[in-house]
Amino acid sequence: MIYLDNAATTPVCPQAIHACVEAMNAGFANPSSLHAPGREAAAKLSSCRADVASVLGCAPEELFFTSGGTEGDNFSIRAAVEHGRRRGKHIITTAIEHAAVLEPIKALARQGYEVTYLRPNRAGYVSVEDLKAALRADTVLVSMMLVNNELGTLQPVSEAVKAVKAYDQDILFHTDAVQALLKVPFSPAALGVDLLTVSGHKVRAPKGIGAQYVRRGLRLSPLLLGGGQEGGWRPGTEPTAQIAAFAAALHAWQPEWAEQIRAVKDHALTVLSEVSGLQIISAGDAPHICAVSLPGYPAEMLLRSLSDQGVCVSSGSACHRGKPSHVFASLGLPKNTLMGMLRISFGPENTCEDAEVLRDALIKITGERVSRS
Numbered sequence: 001m002i003y004l005d006n007a008a009t010t011p012v013c014p015q016a017i018h019a020c021v022e023a024m025n026a027g028f029a030n031p032s033s034l035h036a037p038g039r040e041a042a043a044k045l046s047s048c049r050a051d052v053a054s055v056l057g058c059a060p061e062e063l064f065f066t067s068g069g070t071e072g073d074n075f076s077i078r079a080a081v082e083h084g085r086r087r088g089k090h091i092i093t094t095a096i097e098h099a100a101v102l103e104p105i106k107a108l109a110r111q112g113y114e115v116t117y118l119r120p121n122r123a124g125y126v127s128v129e130d131l132k133a134a135l136r137a138d139t140v141l142v143s144m145m146l147v148n149n150e151l152g153t154l155q156p157v158s159e160a161v162k163a164v165k166a167y168d169q170d171i172l173f174h175t176d177a178v179q180a181l182l183k184v185p186f187s188p189a190a191l192g193v194d195l196l197t198v199s200g201h202k203v204r205a206p207k208g209i210g211a212q213y214v215r216r217g218l219r220l221s222p223l224l225l226g227g228g229q230e231g232g233w234r235p236g237t238e239p240t241a242q243i244a245a246f247a248a249a250l251h252a253w254q255p256e257w258a259e260q261i262r263a264v265k266d267h268a269l270t271v272l273s274e275v276s277g278l279q280i281i282s283a284g285d286a287p288h289i290c291a292v293s294l295p296g297y298p299a300e301m302l303l304r305s306l307s308d309q310g311v312c313v314s315s316g317s318a319c320h321r322g323k324p325s326h327v328f329a330s331l332g333l334p335k336n337t338l339m340g341m342l343r344i345s346f347g348p349e350n351t352c353e354d355a356e357v358l359r360d361a362l363i364k365i366t367g368e369r370v371s372r373s
Contacts, residue, residue: 152284
């Protein structure tokens, strides 16, 4: 099997599996318990928090663990608007955010919030100038993702934060950095954001674990109430095995992998040009994601045929479940181009030979190769 759907999820690395099993066996105690095994679990939890925080480039006390990107995005949006409820009811986001951002914002719109959606240009980038024009006295939140999960485009978050804070320091800024983690260099402080969300299963950790950055000094209300774990941000007994696995996966990542992945993607974009009719929609700034189209070929048919040939890609975010992608639709592409969209996403296990297998599989489907003079 050739797996080229790493933006949807990644295989769990051996180091994460080992850390998870060890925590479930020897470190199974509740970290809130005061007996010796509980204190040992608490110490391990503290160590893992410091490990994850060091990779993110923030202080351990600015980070709490979540179940993943969806929970982190929901927390950020709900907590931010609650924080600004006396200031106003205006939210700015982009038309190409993940559903984990767009859906809670839509729910807030039904409750009376006004929402401005920044639309991307044809290349998939939102404009800081458009953001500046959208800012209002009653704006309470801006949410802009760092790397788009379907196009691989790097959005101008740092510049956007500067524009927002120059307008009003009290407007909170959230970024979904799920697809950026370990792929592009960043830190919350360098970006200037107030809230930042990441997820473990995109970086070879198990599903069901993520982390949320909350800028030091920012006082927000938790979404849940309970025993006060995670500094009161996220009550509930901590999933220590998944947290240990997350920390292990982050530290197992090799610095050279990002460029290795980029080289494979670049090779893929080169060899895919040999497929008759194929269009490159986004080469992606991030090293691991690109988007292409075979106009006139239904994406569902392409996915099934590729899968039958042992090649796994997607037609967009896994959360769409076969529905048309709002991200691709926002680019204003022709309908026949939209129906043939494919997202290809790479990981450290992929090779240039994998890209050539994908090319050959698509040529088999189309029955035609570009002729070279």
